Amino acid sequence: MNEEEIKRFYKALKDTNLAAVEDLVKEYIAKQISPIAILNEGLIEAMGIIGQEFKACQIWVPEVLLAARNMNRGIEILKPELPKKNKLETKGKFVIGTVKGDIHDIGKNLVTMMIMGAGYQVIDLGTDVSKEQFLEVIAQEHPGIVGLSALLTTTMLEMKGIIKTIRQTYPHSPKVIIGGAPVTQRFADEIGADGYGEDAVRAVELANRLLASGERR
Amino acid sequence: MKAIHVSSPKRRFLSGLFGGRRGGRISVANPTSIVSIELMERTGVFFPDAHLDPDKMAALAAAGYEILGFDSIMPEFSVQQEAEALGCVVDWGSPTMMPDAKTHPAKEIDQLEIPENLTEKPSIRVVLRALELLRKIYGDHVALIGKVMGPWTLSYHMAGVQEFLLWTLTDPDKVRHFLGRLKEVTITFAKAQLQAGADVVVIADHATGDLVSPKTYQDFLLPVHQEINQRIGGPTILHICGNCSDRLRLFVEAGFDGYHFEWQIDTKMAVEVVNHEMSLIGNIDNKNVLFGGTPEDVYKQARYSIEAGVDILAPECAVPLQTPIANLKAIVEAAKEGYS
Numbered sequence: 001m002n003e004e005e006i007k008r009f010y011k012a013l014k015d016t017n018l019a020a021v022e023d024l025v026k027e028y029i030a031k032q033i034s035p036i037a038i039l040n041e042g043l044i045e046a047m048g049i050i051g052q053e054f055k056a057c058q059i060w061v062p063e064v065l066l067a068a069r070n071m072n073r074g075i076e077i078l079k080p081e082l083p084k085k086n087k088l089e090t091k092g093k094f095v096i097g098t099v100k101g102d103i104h105d106i107g108k109n110l111v112t113m114m115i116m117g118a119g120y121q122v123i124d125l126g127t128d129v130s131k132e133q134f135l136e137v138i139a140q141e142h143p144g145i146v147g148l149s150a151l152l153t154t155t156m157l158e159m160k161g162i163i164k165t166i167r168q169t170y171p172h173s174p175k176v177i178i179g180g181a182p183v184t185q186r187f188a189d190e191i192g193a194d195g196y197g198e199d200a201v202r203a204v205e206l207a208n209r210l211l212a213s214g215e216r217r
Numbered sequence: 218m219k220a221i222h223v224s225s226p227k228r229r230f231l232s233g234l235f236g237g238r239r240g241g242r243i244s245v246a247n248p249t250s251i252v253s254i255e256l257m258e259r260t261g262v263f264f265p266d267a268h269l270d271p272d273k274m275a276a277l278a279a280a281g282y283e284i285l286g287f288d289s290i291m292p293e294f295s296v297q298q299e300a301e302a303l304g305c306v307v308d309w310g311s312p313t314m315m316p317d318a319k320t321h322p323a324k325e326i327d328q329l330e331i332p333e334n335l336t337e338k339p340s341i342r343v344v345l346r347a348l349e350l351l352r353k354i355y356g357d358h359v360a361l362i363g364k365v366m367g368p369w370t371l372s373y374h375m376a377g378v379q380e381f382l383l384w385t386l387t388d389p390d391k392v393r394h395f396l397g398r399l400k401e402v403t404i405t406f407a408k409a410q411l412q413a414g415a416d417v418v419v420i421a422d423h424a425t426g427d428l429v430s431p432k433t434y435q436d437f438l439l440p441v442h443q444e445i446n447q448r449i450g451g452p453t454i455l456h457i458c459g460n461c462s463d464r465l466r467l468f469v470e471a472g473f474d475g476y477h478f479e480w481q482i483d484t485k486m487a488v489e490v491v492n493h494e495m496s497l498i499g500n501i502d503n504k505n506v507l508f509g510g511t512p513e514d515v516y517k518q519a520r521y522s523i524e525a526g527v528d529i530l531a532p533e534c535a536v537p538l539q540t541p542i543a544n545l546k547a548i549v550e551a552a553k554e555g556y557s
Binding site: 016059060061062063065066069101103106109152153154181182 | 313386
């Protein structure tokens, strides 16, 4: 897709009217453009631009929520068109949750939207998630990455125990990354996390980097 | 002859709130909760009881003055007192967990119901009764701070945070309608708190710097805040978290007497921008200093803020429940050294 076409997807993601993205996706399907291309080169590429704008503080949370809503609608329309064997082809599985004792989920949800938008299959465990719950899902789903979120200074300490528990059972994979308002790179290093994402966009970049580094098992 | 003023906690606080005469030292106050687990242990009063029982609420709040030596007592610890009165199901938490609204009952305008007997609802009544009790014991010499949620925060409770934020783009009229209706809750509760004995009421309205733009504040909230301030009549302090460096002048325009701000906002810059047209209350870093630092770290930041010219010294927001008492006391110690 050329720049002009990506720009059309970008505009559709910013439109408050859902019909904009619906019409655009339908138009490309009618033109016989491959659904994979519509997804990867259209929607995901456009979401990437929105993410960059958010990272540069040019837009705020409502604009990201809007883009995510529109993107999800686009994917819904696209789904029946995707070739069956390709249906679940994703970059990898990403398990995410806000840690035990913490009920804040805006940051986690933003990361979820961006990670989904980047082509991952996301398993969102919600808020107040215990280490046992994380372990159970890792055993069932074998994710490439686990993301831990916390908004409170006190609950971020919970991350240390979760990482320790995961490492005892799974020494190398999944990678565990952390984020949230009080979290810093230093804290991430101290508690043995594989990475820290300062915001939702950096979380995506981090996930891509970790999985590309070839250490995934 | 130079007038000599007795420097009582209440005088210090009120002088700071209105940017008035300076006594021997800056006032130390808490527009938001300073309750910690240690403080609960020292008083024998714990969450969640302290959110629901007026005697316990008053006893725990008073520890801020009695044990920590702050100039103020502020009895509303959570942000959910109004939520329950408005029909949300609230989980009142535990000694280590703040309360949380589990349901958001109004996704549409016609689902928004504001009870006529708001001030009689148990979760509202408890705060008013606690203020009445505190006024009787401390009203003559300690500043009593009330706290209410602004219509933006109340809209989060009623509709859910993400839904409400999305509406600012997809359905701005609905946002205005919610704010218009819910501001009545803010005004009614604030007036009742002032009548019960509060010297000032904090209006916490979480249109935070990290979530929405200055333009969103200006378009939706500024006129509402102006009306709230006009109709309350009594003194008000705005509390909005996050980095709001880019909208400080808008808060001045809204007509608040003070703004309770975070460490992320540089103190010197804030003092310059606000230009004494509104008092600045803050801004000791909760995460790295009050919770994660030592009394020496607290001392250094407190001295920086005093020298930069804040009007009242305070933690930046409700302190983490694991904050050590020694760190909270260090704020008062730094203040006791005077202005320079």
